[in-house]
Amino acid sequence: MELGMALSIPLENASVSLTRNVLDVALKRCGVPRDARHDIGLALTEACANAVRHSDAERDYQVDAALHRDRCVVEVTDHGSGFAIEDFGEGAPPDAEGGRGLHLIHALTDRVEIRHHRGRGVTVHFEKVLDAALAG
Template sequence: MRREAASVPLARRLLLGTMETAGVDPDISFDLSVALSEACANAVEHGGGGEIPDDAEAYHVTAYLDGDCCRIEVTDSGPGFPPATVARRRPSLAEHGRGLHLIAELSDHVRFRNRPGRGAVVSFDKMLKWRDDALLKVS
């Protein structure tokens, strides 16, 4: 995705549309979409300036289903997270990092990590609940 503000609602709409088509419970879809928005906004704000010039204006979003679990990963080419953020399972509620805290609260598992010289990665997953008419419901 282009590292610009307009990409955040685009990523969110793509995820929500896919979740609705698959038959994921709307509350779960909403939680995942808010978490994705926060991760993308973080990549837009902080994700540039890495050592890879070609990726300086982009960040990457990957989402996939593994049975009843959805995993989302957002990678950027920025300077990475401060070491204290990577060391904690849950980020603090300091002046910065509230979006990371929100991601942690809305997901079942979250991981913040750095790729030295190549940026940061936020990955999070959530167990899915399905609507009765779900196309991809796992029994």
């Protein structure tokens, strides 16, 4: 089964869990296994939290998701000035509450790409390869 969805989400902390739930329900209806949905949901949560936290724009952020035969593709785009990749993760102390989101996304998914839009935002693109059994 194939699926495509595009959401425009308010820059509010409460929107993060709502967005995760919407995508999870859609993926469940399409037969995506729970473990894969969990990984996608956690990666989405991290990407959305980054958009809410680091966007300095007052505009909504975008979530685009597509389910193809063998993979789920997600993009989260904010409209702020962006962030520096070196600001994340490597230097986070073990007891830090933040700074590991991009590392989690990399660990949970199969392909990650970060696109900077020259002062107009950042897109976090990630893909999760799904069980070949879904291809039928």
